[in-house]
Every structure is written in C-alpha cells, then in structure tokens.
Amino acid sequence: MAASSSLDYKIAVLVFMENAAGEQLLLLRAKSPNLGCWTPIGGKLETAIGESPFECAARETREETGHAIDPTDLHLFGMIAEKAYEGESHWLLFLFRCTRPIAALPPAMEEGRFGFFSRSAIDELGLPATDRTALWPIFDQHRNGFVALRADCDPGKKLAITVEQQL
DSSP states (O other): OOOGGGOOEEEEEEEEEEOTTOOEEEEEESSSSSTTSEEOEEEEOOGGGTOOHHHHHHHHHHHHHOOOOOGGGEEEEEEEEEEEETTTEEEEEEEEEESSOOOSOOOOBTTEEEEEEOHHHHTTSOOOHHIIIIIHHHHHHHTTSOEEEEEEOOTTSOOEEEEEEEO
16 A cells, blocks of 8 residues: 555546436446445546536446436535545545436436435445545535535545534
C-alpha cells in the first residue's frame, strides 16, 4: 500500500435517486470499488473535457439508468474529501439528490443490477462500511441542505469525519 500522501486524487459524483413511492434506487456493484455492495449510482468526472460535477451526474444517471435528466434536476447536498479510501486513492465526491423520480427499475448492466429500497431497508443491506457509518447519515441529515466534509479513510485508522461547512 502506498503512503496516503502519495496517492492520486479522483473526482466523482454519487446520485441519490428515488421512485414515486420514495424508495431509493441502489446498484449492487459488480466491479471495484465497492464490489458486491449496494451503493447509489455515480462515476468519475471526465476532467479532460472540462465536465462539471452537475454535467457528470446527469451523464452518469443517463448512462447507468437510462433516465435522462437535466443538471437542473439535481440538488448538490454534499461534498466529501476522502483521504486514502481503501488505501488506494483519495476521492473528492460530489453528492447529488435527483429531484425527478425515476419511473421504473433500470435493467441490469455491466456495472451491476438495481433495486428499489425503503430508507429503513437500506440499513439491512450489504453496504460499504463508509456508506453505512457516514454516507447515509449525511443523506438523512443534509439531503435538502448542504454540507462539506473531510474523511480520513486510511485503512490503518478508525474512520474520522470532520464537518467543514453546513448550511
């Protein structure tokens, strides 16, 4: 494992989507990171073309679910700077809530398969550890507001999350 100071930074988005019944859309990941875990959809920014986080979230939503949305359908509710996630890299994550419900469960794809879950059912799923202890509580508390955080995810240490700003 590389020293955490020498790890690359990756910039990504996560998009929290729900159906008309208020159930969250999650993806059972068939690839790393988070292989075998249920997570919101998302992906990496295409920085080479100057893609914004909002544009990335709309693109990833369309690519992964077929649900065509506009960046105006997105509410940015959080940013998290993760240090040494899984000891592999640092991440800057933009957290979005899609304000336009998705009508139907998307078909399975190379990235994994989808499911709709009530918020209480999500707590019983196989989630990445940081999603269980940090991401979903952040969603619960800030989905209609905004929060900026930093998280030390170094595998040799206990997860430490610091709130930098909240509105």
